[in-house]
Every structure is written in structure tokens, then in C-alpha cells.
Amino acid sequence: MIRVGVSGAAGRMGATVCEAVEAADGLELAGRADPALGVELGEILDAVEVVVDFSVPDTALDNIRACLAGGVHVVVGTTGFDLEAARAAAEASEAKLFVAPNFAIGAVLMMEVAQRIAPHMPECEVIELHHDRKLDAPSGTAKRTAELIEAAGGNVHQPIHSVRLPGLVAHQEVIFGGVGQTLTVRHDSIDRHSFMPGVVLAVREVGALPDHFTVGLEKLL
Numbered sequence: 001m002i003r004v005g006v007s008g009a010a011g012r013m014g015a016t017v018c019e020a021v022e023a024a025d026g027l028e029l030a031g032r033a034d035p036a037l038g039v040e041l042g043e044i045l046d047a048v049e050v051v052v053d054f055s056v057p058d059t060a061l062d063n064i065r066a067c068l069a070g071g072v073h074v075v076v077g078t079t080g081f082d083l084e085a086a087r088a089a090a091e092a093s094e095a096k097l098f099v100a101p102n103f104a105i106g107a108v109l110m111m112e113v114a115q116r117i118a119p120h121m122p123e124c125e126v127i128e129l130h131h132d133r134k135l136d137a138p139s140g141t142a143k144r145t146a147e148l149i150e151a152a153g154g155n156v157h158q159p160i161h162s163v164r165l166p167g168l169v170a171h172q173e174v175i176f177g178g179v180g181q182t183l184t185v186r187h188d189s190i191d192r193h194s195f196m197p198g199v200v201l202a203v204r205e206v207g208a209l210p211d212h213f214t215v216g217l218e219k220l221l
Helices: 012-023 057-069 083-091 105-117 140-151 192-208
Strands: 002-007 027-033 050-053 073-076 097-099 123-130 161-164 170-178 181-189 213-215
Touching (some): 002 192, 027 192, 050 057, 050 192, 057 073, 083 097, 105 181, 123 140, 140 170
Parallel strands (some): 002 027, 050 073, 073 097, 097 213
Antiparallel strands (some): 123 170, 170 181
16 A cells, blocks of 8 residues: 655645545555645655645745655656756655656647657647646646657747636647648647546556656656
């Protein structure tokens, strides 16, 4: 049984993670931390083996450092913090850090398809659309997609376009353009439960990862 804590447990994603952990075989929800609950992260670290962080960009890095310093593995869905600083903390720790810009398996497949297309249709733009309470823009998924496309030989030649509106959850499309044609790859998360299989998978696998710092759900598929 893996004892799991959730940081940002009172938020919409955090609350959904709590439900998923409670429903998953082999996982035990052993702690919920959130300022809204009056519980600091440090108060639950002794009781857990893995922390799932869906907090906010301003506190995510401090949360990661606290977990790693306490020997607790971390699975992070928060985006918009300093990844290189997180890498340094992980490499100095005995614990493991796993970061996913997107935990939806369909989003991972979207990024892999975009990589496959990029060498053949290198001109493209990324449009990402999220709910109006998302704090960072562009999204972590969009930045990761752009990095993968560029590495594959493509060219995201305009800034990523970010849309923030009520009624949205998490959506992204990559539009490729060529002579006389376009090709669009799109993924839509219409419910936050779409992220939960990926979160549960990461919680189960993080402790066995070969590296102390890993980015991307594709590394677990």
C-alpha cells in the first residue's frame, strides 16, 4: 500500500486527485494539505511516501523542495515554476521527482503525433485553451509541445496562443501548414477525471524511476 498525500487538496484538481487515490487499488490517501484546509504540507510529510502537488506556481517549487528534503517522492501537475531549480533539488535528494505538463493520455498522444508530423510540415502554431482560473500562460502542455516539435525539426514560428475563458477545462490544438494544405491535431479534456489514470500511474511508478528527475507521462507509457 502506497501512502499518498495531496498538496492543493482543496482545489478542483486536488480534490479530484483525492477521490482518485481513494478509489485506486494499492493506494491510501494519508494526508491532505492546503491553506484552505488549515493544513501545511510539512504537517503531512511524515505520514506519506508520495505527494501529488496540484498547488499554484508560486508555491510549487517550495513544496517540491520540502518533499525531497524529507525523502518523499513527488508527482507534480502544477506548471509555471522553475523546472531547472526543481531538477537541482531532485538530483541532490534520495527521493524522486516526476513532473507532467499534462496527465491526460490523449494529450501525450497528441504531442507524440505532433512530433511525427513536424519534420514533414515544419510550419505550425499552437493554440491552448483553459478555464479562466488557470494562473499560468502559456500552459505547461503548450510549452512542452513546442519543445518537442522544435526538437523533431519543426518550427513554432509565432508565440503560443493562450485562451482563458469560463466553461473550458483543458484543450489544445496544433495547426500545421504546408503548400495548399493544413493539418490540425487537437486534444480536449472535458472533465478533470481525464487526468486521473495518468496521476495514479505516476504515483505507482515514481519510486521505481531510474532517474531522480523525470518529465513527461510518455516516459511511463
